[in-house]
Amino acid sequence: xxxxxxxxxxxxxxxxxxxxxxxxxxxxxIALMGANGAGKTTLIRSILGYYHPDAGDVSINGLDPIKQxxxxxxxxxxxxxxxxxxxLNIEELIQYICISADVDKEKILYYSNEMKLDxxxxxxxxxxxxxxxxxxxxxxxxxxxxxxxIIIYDxxxxxxxPKARDDFYRLLKxxxxxxxxxxxxxxxxxxxxxxxxxxxxxxxKVVSDDKI
Amino acid sequence: xxxxxxxxxxxxxxxxxxxxFVVYSxxxxxxxxxxxxxxxTESQVMGFSGLSRLLLMYIQITIVILPIFIxxxxxxxxSGDRDNHILEYMLSFPxxxxxYYWGKIIGRFITVYLPVLFAMVIxxxxxxxxxxxxxxxxxxxxxxxxxxxxxxxxxxxxxxSSFVKSSEVAxxxxxxVWIFLLAFIDIALISLMxxxxxxxxxxxxxxxxxxxxxxxxAAISLFDPELTVMGPxxxxxxxxxxxxxxxxxxxxxxxxxxxxxxxxxxKIFEKKDLV
Numbered sequence: 001x002x003x004x005x006x007x008x009x010x011x012x013x014x015x016x017x018x019x020x021x022x023x024x025x026x027x028x029x030i031a032l033m034g035a036n037g038a039g040k041t042t043l044i045r046s047i048l049g050y051y052h053p054d055a056g057d058v059s060i061n062g063l064d065p066i067k068q069x070x071x072x073x074x075x076x077x078x079x080x081x082x083x084x085x086x087x088l089n090i091e092e093l094i095q096y097i098c099i100s101a102d103v104d105k106e107k108i109l110y111y112s113n114e115m116k117l118d119x120x121x122x123x124x125x126x127x128x129x130x131x132x133x134x135x136x137x138x139x140x141x142x143x144x145x146x147x148x149x150i151i152i153y154d155x156x157x158x159x160x161x162p163k164a165r166d167d168f169y170r171l172l173k174x175x176x177x178x179x180x181x182x183x184x185x186x187x188x189x190x191x192x193x194x195x196x197x198x199x200x201x202x203x204x205k206v207v208s209d210d211k212i
Numbered sequence: 213x214x215x216x217x218x219x220x221x222x223x224x225x226x227x228x229x230x231x232x233f234v235v236y237s238x239x240x241x242x243x244x245x246x247x248x249x250x251x252x253t254e255s256q257v258m259g260f261s262g263l264s265r266l267l268l269m270y271i272q273i274t275i276v277i278l279p280i281f282i283x284x285x286x287x288x289x290x291s292g293d294r295d296n297h298i299l300e301y302m303l304s305f306p307x308x309x310x311x312y313y314w315g316k317i318i319g320r321f322i323t324v325y326l327p328v329l330f331a332m333v334i335x336x337x338x339x340x341x342x343x344x345x346x347x348x349x350x351x352x353x354x355x356x357x358x359x360x361x362x363x364x365x366x367x368x369x370x371x372x373s374s375f376v377k378s379s380e381v382a383x384x385x386x387x388x389v390w391i392f393l394l395a396f397i398d399i400a401l402i403s404l405m406x407x408x409x410x411x412x413x414x415x416x417x418x419x420x421x422x423x424x425x426x427x428x429x430a431a432i433s434l435f436d437p438e439l440t441v442m443g444p445x446x447x448x449x450x451x452x453x454x455x456x457x458x459x460x461x462x463x464x465x466x467x468x469x470x471x472x473x474x475x476x477x478x479k480i481f482e483k484k485d486l487v
Contacts, residue, residue: 045300045487048303048304049486050300050303050485050486050487051485051486051487052483052484052485069306069308069309070306070307070308071306072306073304073305073306073307074306076304078301078304080297080300080301082297083301084296084297084298084300084301084302085296085298086298086301086302087226087229087230088222088225088226092222092225092226095218095222096218096222096302096305097305099214099215099218100215100218100305100306100307101305101306139301
């Protein structure tokens, strides 16, 4: 599903990804680990087509995420590390997602409810005015409602309390079949029941890649 | 197309709720109210009176403050979204960069243009209630000029926004552009002429390449078709083209500048790393 061939990405003189090659296939749940600055976020952003590589390429189901971004992004759900301070209210944010990504609003409400997030009373509230945990729950609900084949989570549980983490992992377990799940995490023990592969990055390189 | 309208619609809604929009609308609406309260329509200066006089004052002030308002409020639209990771999330959905960029421009254009236009419409409506003659030709010329001027500075702002990584730098560049163009309306040009480094025709050409200057001259040209208030500069302008051609150029040229900068901004946005 995801093929990364000799990918190099530099920012000025700093090499963020150094000739990285790997493949992520259906039914794989991968924990992407490494110290700060190891290149994990750069790798994810390259998969999402945000970065123009200095060398090498990325392909998603044979498609280029930069040139064919619409087709590629239909297949991907993404939750960033920190919820961005979006000023749209929740109703408008959901409208943006439902129209642009053809997501069913009822599904977002369903998964929000499963994450114990009461959306209906907060619809008129600006997204950035929600608490950190509420924002994260909504982004997770959206990622699950999108029904993508590739789900990318960059430290998704950072703002969640233990109960919400349990809800999140339960919902993920129900939705992981026939998908690629890619977790950026510093805590393997939290996702060890979900993942079947562990990749460790350091200084822009993949230093270990093990099946669990 | 639905995504383009969606982005424009959401940007418009978001902008209308923002504090800067309230201040922006109050400044232009308040200016018109202040003119009426101060009795500008009853005064007569250089032969202009009534609503014509009011619109002339409005446009003279707008020349200075509209560009900086547009630049400051717009220049952060993409660079700000990039800065605080909004772009990273919003562009993770299947929406093309073209739809995102041009949708933002359309939404922002409506936001910056409508309050300026509404302020003039309010002046016309209130003036007609007070029994003043409506200067329709001036009203339509100003509507066109403000449209062109808003386009020019919106295009420049989006161009800056597309290549700058931090919104602070974007603000700094926007302020510099404004000061630079404002200085070249009079101060720098007069000093150049006084030092006699260039011939007058070149200086006037440089002046008219400035969208703020061409806007100002065109705004005067309907009251004063011979441009006598401008002195010898009028000779160079009206000797090379008719007043009608000049007015058309003064609308078409800033529009072209705006579209050109917006297009260059889009090309940069498309070619550069998004976050």
